[in-house]
Amino acid sequence: MTRTEENYIKTIFHLGGNQSQLISTNAIAEQMQTKPSSVTDMAKKLTEKNLLNYIRYQGVSLTDLGIKTALSIIRKHRLWEVFLVKKLDFTWDEVHEVAEQLEHIKSEKLIDKIDELLDFPKYDPHGDPIPSKNGDFQERDKQLLSELKTGNQGICVGVKDTSATFLKFLDKNNIALGNSIQVIEKEDFDMSMRVKVEGRNLQLSNQVSTNLYVKVLESN
Secondary structure (H helix, E strand, O other): OOOOHHHHHHHHHHHHOOOOOOOOOHOOOHHHOOOHHHHHHHHHHHHHHOOEEOOOOOOEOHHHHHHHHHHHHHHHHHHHHHOOOOOOHHOOHHHHHHHHOOOOOOOHHHHHHHHHHHHOOOOOOOOOEEOOOOOOOOOOOOEEEEHOOOOEEEEEEEOOOHHHHHHHHHHHOOOOOOOOEEEEEEOOOOEEEEEEEEOOEEEEEEHHHEEEEEEEEEEO
């Protein structure tokens, strides 16, 4: 597979292509920042390779082989992110772009060795699950911070927005995975919220709270 073909497979998976539902070519084009006609051409190529099911005017879905391929690419990407942070002291806002390049390395032995070196991590630096070699992965029980009610408390377990600008914002405000976050007050006007993060009071916009995942703690 070419790098472009792998990027298509991964994108379709992230759009929900691991389900039976069809993903429209327009949705893929928007995500890939390309023309719908280019997506259609690629869909036909990937269908010939038994990676996609393509239905004209309706969309595409991944075959079993396509899902397996997508999970392999995602596994490599997320393991590289962990490696860059844990072993090379990259920050979490630096790793995505580098991992985008490294995920296309073909050596399965290399990836298996990195997995072993890192003691088989379950999650990447952004809180996303890392598929095993067999394609199994463990989703966290999580919800968006914006969905919590006043008085609710949770542990930050992931980010929806992995852009460098958002991650730098979190660093600037000392918000990290593993932090305890309690909702003190929510504004009806703009859905912003006042929260307590590890004992510190912060005001967060709705844009921020809709991009933070938390595992809600049961109240006593």
